[in-house]
Amino acid sequence: MKLDIGDLKKRLQTRAALAVTLESARTVLSVVRRGPGIAQSDREFVLPIGAEALITDPVKAGQALAALLQTERIRERRCVVSVPPGWAMTTTGEIPEMSPEDLRGFMELRAEREFPSAVSDLRIAFDSYRAPDGKDRATLVAIPSKRVAAVEQMLEEAGCKAISISLGLDACLSDVSEQGAVHFLSNCDHVDVVVTASGGIAAIRSLAGPVAASEVPFDAANFCREVRITLGRLPETVRQQVRQAHFSGASRASETLCRSTRDH
Template sequence: MIKLLQQKRVPSSILGLALDGGRLEGVVLRRTNGSLQVLKNFSISLTLNPLTGDPELAGREIRNHLDQSGIRERRCVVGVPLSWALTLQTKIPDLPEADAAGFLEIEAERGFPYGLDTLSVCHSRCRSASGEQYATQVAIPRNHLWQLEKVLRSAQLKPVSFTLGISALQRAGKESLQDALTLAIGENSVDLQVTCGGGVGALRALDGAIETEGVQKRLYADLLAREIRVTLGQLPVEFRAAVRKVRVFGRGEFVQRFASDIRPRVESMGIQVELVKGYSA
C-alpha cells in the first residue's frame, strides 16, 4: 500500500474515507481478534469541493453528513484521488542498498515538475525474477494534503493517514495475492494500478472512460482495453508476462455490464477478468 502521510499508532476502531469526484464514501471499522468488522458504511454527495472550498464550510458540510449518518468515530484514514498524484517510473541500477534512497531522490528531483519541498513523495519497489529492480515514485502536492487535513479537522476528525485509494484495494508486497492489473471504477473516472514483482509497477488515472447521460452511465470497454494494452506494453517484459488477471472494483449494474463487455477483449490478451464483489482485509 502506498502511504503518503501516517502516524504510528493503530487504533482499534477507525473511520475510512475515500474522495471520489463529488462524493465522499466511508466505512466504520472495528478490529476484533485480528479481523475487521464493518459497523457502518455510507456514501454522500458533497456540494463543496474539499480541495478548493473554504475549509471551515467544507468541514461543516462533512460533519453534518456524518452526524446524520450517526458516525461518531473521529480517527480516520483517507483515500485520496489518484488524479492528485504525479508518478515516475525508474529503473534502479546495481547499487548498495544504502545508496538507493539517494538515487531515487535525485531521480525525483529531475523527473517531477515541482520542487520536492512542495511535494509529499513515496515510492514502491518491484523486483523481477532476474533480480532487476524498478521503482514507482508517487508525489502529491503538500498543499492538497494540508487543505484536506484542514477540512477534516474542521469536521472534527483526526486524520491518521493519507493514502491512494486504489493502493488499498490491491495491496503490494509479500502479502499480495498475485500480480494483477486493478481497475477501480469511480464516479467519473477509472483508476488503474499494476501490482507486480512485490510492488506497484504502474499507476494511471484514466479520464474519458465514463460517459454520463442523465442518470445512466456507460463505460467504454474498447478504450479501457486499449489503455490496458498500452500500460502492459510499457512494463518490463518479465513483469508484463506475470500479469494474468484484471481485477475490477466498483458498484452498480453498469460496472457489472462493463466487466462482461471487457472480458472477451482482455481474455484475447491471455488475461482473466475478475469482478471483485468482496474485499478481504
Template sequence: MSTSSRSPVALVVSEQGVRAVQAAPAASPGAARLRTAEIVFSPELSLDRPEQAGKALRDELRRAGIAATRCVVGLSASWTAARHKQFPPADADTLRGAVTLAAEREFAAGTAELAMDFLAEPSAGGVSTLLLAAPRKTIDQVTALARGAALTVQSITSAPLALARATTVSAPGERVVVCLGPTGTEVVVQAAGESARQVRHVPAQLQGGNGQVDLLVGELRRVLAGVGAEGDAPTQLAVWDIAGAEPALLEGLASRLGRPLRLCRTDSDLACLLEAPSPDSDRFVQAAALACTEDAPAVDFLHSRLAPPRSRRFGRPVVWALIAVGVLVLLATALVIDHHLQRQELETLQSQVDQFHDRYEQAERTVADTTYARGWFAPRPAFLDCLLQAAAAFPSEGYVWASSFAVREDLQVIVSGKAVRESAVLEVVDRLHRDARLCNVKSLFIRQAGGTSRDVSFAISFALRRAS
C-alpha cells in the same frame, strides 16, 4: 449503536466527494463490521471550501453512528502522479538519495508544490520503486477538511494503491487491478509479490458511451501489453466496479480485451473478513480497504520516506554531559528554593514571637506576683488553723472570752478563759463539738472565779484533725 471511537475512520477523497468507512470488531471472531457515510461535492460544497465540507462530513458521520477522532485518508488517482524506477541494490540512505534525484528530474514542480513518497521492494534486477506525488494544495485542503470534521489525520495515501494491496491474490504472477468509477477508471499494475509498478487514472468510464469505452479499452490494452505477453501465463485482470455498471458492459469489456477478468466483490475478494456486508458496500470498497488495514500505508504523503533522517547535533558524551549539567542545575535550583522557603518560615515565626512578646512579659509579671504571694500562704504554720477554729467558736458579743491559748506539736489545744455565766461556756463547747475539723473536745473545768466577781473561769481542750 456507534462503533468504537478508538478505530480511525477511513476517508477516500475524490473529485466527486468523500466516502467514509469505519471498521470495528464484529460478533464473529476476526470479522469486522462496517459503518459508511458519504458527502457529494457541489459548487457550494467542495475542497475549495474545506471547512464547510468538513462540517458537512462531520454531520454525516454522526448520522451514520460513526464516532472517531482520527482518520486515514486515501486520494483518488486523479490527484496523484506515479513513476516507476529501477535501481541497483543499495542501502536505505543511498536509495533515498537516488529516489530524491529521480524525483527532481521527473517532477519539475519539486517539493515546494508536491508532496512525494515512494514504495520500494526487492526485485530480480535490484530494487523496484514506485514514486508518487500529490499537490501540496490538495494535501492542505484535505487536512483542513478533516479538521473541520473534528478529525486528526494520521496518514494520507493513494486509495487505488491501498485497494490493490488489499485485493486477494487468485494466482501467482503479475496482475492489473482496475477500479471502475462513475467518472473515471483507476488502474494499478502489480508484479509478483505485490510490488506496485503503476498507478494511473484513465478519464474514461464504462458507462460513458462508445467513445469512452474505446478509450478505456485502448488504455487497458496498452497497460496489459506493457506488463506481460499473451501466452501460457497471462496477466491477471481484477476489476472492482464501484460505479454499478451493467453486467453486459462488463462482459463486453472482457470480450474486447480478449482475456477473462475477475469481477471482485467486497465479501469475497477483500483481504479482510466482513460481517454481513451490505449490497452497497462495493461502492465503499476503497475506504473499506483503508479501514481494514492495520499496517502503516505503503505510501504516506504526510510522513515521506524522502525526508532526511534527523541528524544528531551532539555525540553521546556531550548528551550525557548536558544531562549531568541539567541535573546539577535542578539540584541547585531546588536548594535555592528550599533556602528561600526556610527563610520565609523563619521570618513568619519571628513575627509570631514579636506578636506574643507583650503577652509573655505580662505572664512573667503574673508569675512573679503569684510566687511572692504564695509565701504568705503556703508555709503557714498549722497552729493558725487551730487558732482560727477556736476563735470561730467564741461569740462576738463578748460575754465569754479566752485568756490563754496553748498549742502543742501534736496540735492538741488548751483554751482557758472567763465568762459571765456558765451557759456561755457550754455554748462554746457545743460549737467546738459541731465543728467537723475538730476532735476530742472536752471541758476541763468550769468554776467560780473567786473573790467578789460573779464570773466563771473555764478550760477547754480539743485537737485539730489532720488532713488524710
C-alpha cells in the same frame, strides 16, 4: 502509498477509526473496527462532496462532514484517508541496491527530474519490489502538497485528524503471490488502473470510464488500447507476470466496464 493494517493497529490507541474515501463525486465514510487479525467496517455513510469540490472549498466540506458525523452520531475522529489515485503523478523504473536512507534521497532526486513541480511542493512515496529478472524496481508517487493540506483542513474543520493518508490501494496488494494482475477500480466517471507484479505496484493510471446516463458512449476499444500502452511500458519480465484482471469499485460501473471490455 499503502496503508499497512498491521501498522495501523499498533498506532491506534482506540479500537476504531473513521475510514474516509474521496471519490470523484462523493466522499464515503465508514467506521473501521479492530477485529481478530482483520479490520472490520460498519455500514457506509455518503457525503455528497467529491474530491475536486473539497479542494475548492475545504472549509465548506469540513462543515458538511461535521454535520454528517453529528447526524449519524459517529464519535470516531481519527481518520484513515484514501485519496483518488488520479491525484498522483507516477513514474516507475529500476533502482540501484542501496540502504533505505539512501534510497529515499535517490527517489527524491528522481522526483525532481520526472515531475513538473518542486519536491518541496509534493508529498512523495514509493513502492519497491524485485522483478523476476532479479532487478529491483520502484514506482514513485507524488501528490501536490496543496491537495493533502486541503484534506487536512477539511478534517480539522470537522474536528477530525488524519492518522494515515494514502492512495488506498491495499486491496490490490492483498495477494502477495508472484501472479501479476491489472486492477480496474471504477470511480464515478473514471477508472483507476493499477498494475501489480512481484508483490508490488508496477504502474498506476487513471482513464475515462463508462458513465451512467451519459450521451457519449463509452469507447471500450480506446480504453483497452490505453491499458495495453500502459502494460507495454513495463519490462517484458514484469509484463509476463500479468495474467489476471480484477474489477472493483462502484458495482454498476464495474460490471459495465467488465462487460464492455470483454471482447477487446
